[in-house]
Amino acid sequence: MGAISDGFFESIRLLFSLDPYIYDIIAVSLRVSGIALFLSTLIGVPLGALLALSRFRGKQVVTALLYTGMGFPPVVVGLFVFLFLSASGPLGSLRWLFTVKAMITAQTIIAFPLVAGFTMAAVASVDRNLLRQLRALGATKLQASWAAIREARVGVLVAIIAGFGGVISEVGAVMLVGGNIEGRTRVLTTAIVLETRKGNFGVAIAFGIVLLLITFITNLAMLYLQKRQLLEEE
Template identity: 70%
Template structure:
C-alpha cells in the first residue's frame, strides 16, 4: 500500500513538472523567492556579526554568544508566533501590512536563519590561525581588511553556515504557516502545500511536493558541495 502511494507520488511529481503545471510552478517560485531572500538577508547580517564575534573580545561576549547559540536551536514556530504578534494589527509593526504576505514570511525565515549563519561563521573565524591575524595587523592592515582576509581564509566554514541557514528555512513549515497563512497564489510554499494536500487526503500530490522540495534542497547542497570541493582542490 505504502509503496503504491510512493510510486503514485513519484509519477505525480514527474507529471506536474513535465506539464509545467501553473499551480506547482507558483508554489516553487514563492518558495524560492521567500527562502532565497531570507537567506540573503540573514547572510548580510549574520556573516559580519559572526566575524565580529570571532575576532573581537568585549565585555558581555559570553552572553551574546550564549544567546546566539540559543537562537540556533529556537523552535521556528515560536519565532513565527513572535513575528505574527509583531505584524498583527495591534502589534508594533502592524501598519506595515506584512501579515499574510511574503514579506512577513521573509522576516520570519530571516530570523530563523540568522543565528545559524552567524554562529557557524563565528566558529569558522575562530578556527583561523591567530598568527595570520597578528601578521596582517603587523603589516598595517585595517580592521576591515583583516576581517575580509580572515573571512576568505574561513570561507569553507562560511559556506557551511549558508548551507545550514538555507536548510533550516526551506524545510520550515510552522512559522510560514502562521505568518503567511498558506494563501494559494500568494503565500503557499512547498512545505505548507504538503501539509494542506495531506490533510485533504491527496497523498500523491503531497508526496510529489515532497519530492520537489527534496530535489531543490539536493541541488542547492550539491552545488555548495561542488564549490567546497573546488576550494579544497585549489588549496592543495
C-alpha cells in the same frame, strides 16, 4: 502500498505537466527562502566574524544568546512575528502579515543565528598568527577581518548551507505568518501539509520530491564550490 505507488506516479506526471499551480509554489518558495538567506548572510557573516575576532564586555552573553537562537523553535519565531505584525500588534501598520514580507522576516530571524553561529566557529579557528602578521604588515582591522573570513570561507559556506536548510524545509512559521494563501504565500512545505490533509497524496509527494531536489542541488552546488576552493589552496 497502492496509495504510495499511485501517488508517486501521479507526482511524476504532475511535475512534467508544467501545471502553473505547482510552479507558482516553487517560485514563491525559492523567492522567500532565497531573500531570507541573502539577508541572513548579510547579518550573520559579519556578526559571526565580529564575535570570533573581537573581545568586549558581554561577549559571553551575546554568544549564549546566539546559540539559543540557533536552537530556537521556528514556530515560536513565527508566533512572535505574527504578534508583532498583527493588526493589533506594534508593527501592524506595516500591513505585512500574510504577505511574503512577513515570511521573509520570520525566515531571516530563523536563519541568521545559524549563519552567525557557524561563521563564528569557522572564523575563530583561523590561525591567530596569520592575523597578527597581517596587522603587523599594516592591514587595517577591517582588512584583517576580511582576510580571516576569506581564510574561513569553507566554514562560512557551511554556515550558509545550514541557514538555507533551516528555512527551505520550515513549515510552522511560514504557515502562521504567511497564511498559506494560494498563489501568494503558499510554499512547498505548507502545500505539502495542505495536500496531505486533503488526501491528494500525489500532489503532496510531487512537492516533497521538488523540496528534496532543491535541497540536494543547493548542497551539491555549495559542495562543488567548496571543493574548488580546496583545490585552489593546494
